[in-house]
Amino acid sequence: MRRPVVRGIQAAAATAALVVGAVLVLPTPQASAATGGVTGYATLNGGTTGGAGGQRVRATTGTAIHTALCTRASSSTPIIIEVEGTINHGNTTKVSGGSCNTAADQIELKEVSNVTLVGVGGGAIFDQLGIHLRSASNIIIQNVTVRNVKKSGSPTSNGGDAIGMESGVHNVWIDHNTLYASGGEDQGYDSLVDMKADTTYVTVSYNTLRNSGRGGLVGSSDSDLGNGPVTFHHNLYENIDSRTPLLRGATAHIYDNYYLGLTKSGINPRAGGKAKVENNYFRNSADVLGTFYTDLMGYWQVGGNIFDNVTWSAPGTENHPAGPNPTSTTTISIPYAYQLDAAGCVPQIVASTAGAGKGLQVSDGNCAPQTPTSPTSGPTSGPTTPPNPTTPPPTQPGGTNLSLGAGADGSSKASGTSYGNVCDGDPGTYWSPSGSTGRVSVKWDSATRVSRVVIREASGAVGTVTGWRLVNNDTGAVLATGGTAGVATFAATSLKKINFEITGASGTPRIAEFETYAG
Known part of the structure; x- marks a missing residue:
């Protein structure tokens, strides 16, 4: 591939x-x-x-x-x-x-x-x-x-x-x-x-x-x-x-x-x-x-x-x-x-x-991109070091990221951060709670089918989250739980709002992207 x-x-x-x-x-x-x-x-x-x-x-x-x-x-x-x-x-x-x-x-x-x-x-x-x-x-x-x-x-x-x-x-x-x-x-x-x-x-x-x-x-x-x-x-x-x-x-x-x-x-x-x-x-x-x-x-x-x-x-x-x-x-x-x-x-x-600070990655025409864990040998016109060279970001699933253009809210936000940063497609921006735990949510005007979520932590904060759960805000049902942030899959669910709740962290979390996919 x-x-x-x-x-x-x-x-x-x-x-x-x-x-x-x-x-x-x-x-x-x-x-x-x-x-x-x-x-x-x-x-x-x-x-x-x-x-x-x-x-x-x-x-x-x-x-x-x-x-x-x-x-x-x-x-x-x-x-x-x-x-x-x-x-x-x-x-x-x-x-x-x-x-x-x-x-x-x-x-x-x-x-x-x-x-x-x-x-x-x-x-x-x-x-x-x-x-x-x-x-x-x-x-x-x-x-x-x-x-x-x-x-x-x-x-x-x-x-x-x-x-x-x-x-x-x-x-x-x-x-x-x-x-x-x-x-x-x-x-x-x-x-x-x-x-x-x-x-x-x-x-x-x-x-x-x-x-x-x-x-x-x-x-x-x-x-x-x-x-x-x-x-x-x-x-x-x-x-x-x-x-x-x-x-x-x-x-x-x-x-x-x-x-x-x-x-x-x-x-x-x-x-x-x-x-x-x-x-x-x-x-x-x-x-x-x-x-x-x-x-x-x-x-x-x-x-x-x-x-x-x-x-x-x-x-x-x-x-x-x-x-x-x-x-x-x-x-x-x-x-x-x-x-x-x-x-x-x-x-x-x-x-x-697209944008600065993304390792000068380019598409080769395939519909399932994956962020490499380290740069290939090559030209000198790129970043001196890739972001988080020792911790690979999660694999990107196929399909359209449904969070792009959606709304967002949460339980609290640290100074200088914004809920909307988790669904802007820019890994250089992020949301942090006011403490070590908190909630950020993605929401839509109408019911949207979701079966996979990708949580991307900001550069320098990968691995900070140590416990989390995904919740269907419409019903309160827990869709998935885990330790380290990354990819979560669950039975396809139609909902208007999905919550990412951080239940444990080794410091102040920084969530760059809260991506949602239909499949």
């Missing part, structure tokens, strides 16, 4: 490291920094390899990132910048040099090429600080979190874009990142991934994009039509108002993405833009495909998608939804090889693989 593939990273030899200024220079391994796994349009036009084969440096501040760029022999000298820690305005200054052109208010990849920016170790968080690409090529941004970048208010960065590309940018791979805001334009935020002013040959894969008014665009206006092509695959778009993405004149291949809670509109080709939309899963969303807010029509080719509780508005002036029964209005030829997951598997696979 085929499984998700892990791209590992070779650990740095700390004893051989050399500190130059604020930058930790790491020895270059015999194997080049291969980027294996780049797919889609970024593989064309000469391909996208980032800093493969170049010097590796470790950066824990934004200034160190800029210093690494500026101390290269030239603006095209390959470099892999491994980022760890929190990058913010306080530790990001402008650095000058012949091989760079930086700014203090953003991470500036301007007039450079052959660069990999990758999160390692405990993770890389760009806090209120965007990543800006301008006149840049052959760039990889991988395994980082960019959050709460503002265009108004304080502090501001990068026009409010988490990742923004403009002015002759080409061959970029945005992969396994977590990008989010805490609201829309009214709260000062703009977009998560924007491409404009001649940005071409880009792949956006295995990212989590959430809680934003705008997911992203390709083309900043109806006259900015020279962008694309772009591939979007295996991304999670959650709680986004619109633009997932907006395509002005651009061609996009959009497959195996999971769209959850799109409130206004979704994929929006316009002004001649074209999208091949296949094997995506749309859930609890509105107007997920069509030309919206204009009469400058775009076009789409559809196939294999699932529309789960999707609502469609009535056609009208400047409103051209593809549904309620989407049919193709064009044909798009894809010039590269790719492997599709069935749409029914997409929520499960994306929840297991």
Whole structure:
């Protein structure tokens, strides 16, 4: 049986490291920094390899990132910048040099090429600080979190874009990142991934994009039509108002993405833009495909998608939804090889693989992914160590995780945690009770058939739970009991609410995911 593939990273030899200024220079391994796994349009036009084969440096501040760029022999000298820690305005200054052109208010990849920016170790968080690409090529941004970048208010960065590309940018791979805001334009935020002013040959894969008014665009206006092509695959778009993405004149291949809670509109080709939309899963969303807010029509080719509780508005002036029964209005030829997951598997696979801190796992097209217990040998563009390397997480069952999009409550919650974190598909968030025991529940509006549960503890807390029971909240019946948290199976039961009750623990439990399955 085929499984998700892990791209590992070779650990740095700390004893051989050399500190130059604020930058930790790491020895270059015999194997080049291969980027294996780049797919889609970024593989064309000469391909996208980032800093493969170049010097590796470790950066824990934004200034160190800029210093690494500026101390290269030239603006095209390959470099892999491994980022760890929190990058913010306080530790990001402008650095000058012949091989760079930086700014203090953003991470500036301007007039450079052959660069990999990758999160390692405990993770890389760009806090209120965007990543800006301008006149840049052959760039990889991988395994980082960019959050709460503002265009108004304080502090501001990068026009409010988490990742923004403009002015002759080409061959970029945005992969396994977590990008989010805490609201829309009214709260000062703009977009998560924007491409404009001649940005071409880009792949956006295995990212989590959430809680934003705008997911992203390709083309900043109806006259900015020279962008694309772009591939979007295996991304999670959650709680986004619109633009997932907006395509002005651009061609996009959009497959195996999971769209959850799109409130206004979704994929929006316009002004001649074209999208091949296949094997995506749309859930609890509105107007997920069509030309919206204009009469400058775009076009789409559809196939294999699932529309789960999707609502469609009535056609009208400047409103051209593809549904309620989407049919193709064009044909798009894809010039590269790719492997599709069935749409029914997409929520499960994306929840297991998309976002930062997930070991750079990818799907190989099989519907029963399993989180490996350790990384395979391979490229250096991944995490230094996998999460919980000594304790494998539970095997993922087949089928759709019914908890995604469901409600949640519980008996108590520790400060900084939330009940909803157990059903958001993100292992980086979690719920904890206020003590060592407590209850968290998943609930639905109508009776839902469940026969298997997977409890995933957060990184660093695996094995904390020492006793538990699953209870049908509707009847009080105990469905299963156990010691260590993991997989529980029981006779199929229709219920509206299921409780996970922690009866014993060696410390404060941290429950990352409370997954439920019909079979």
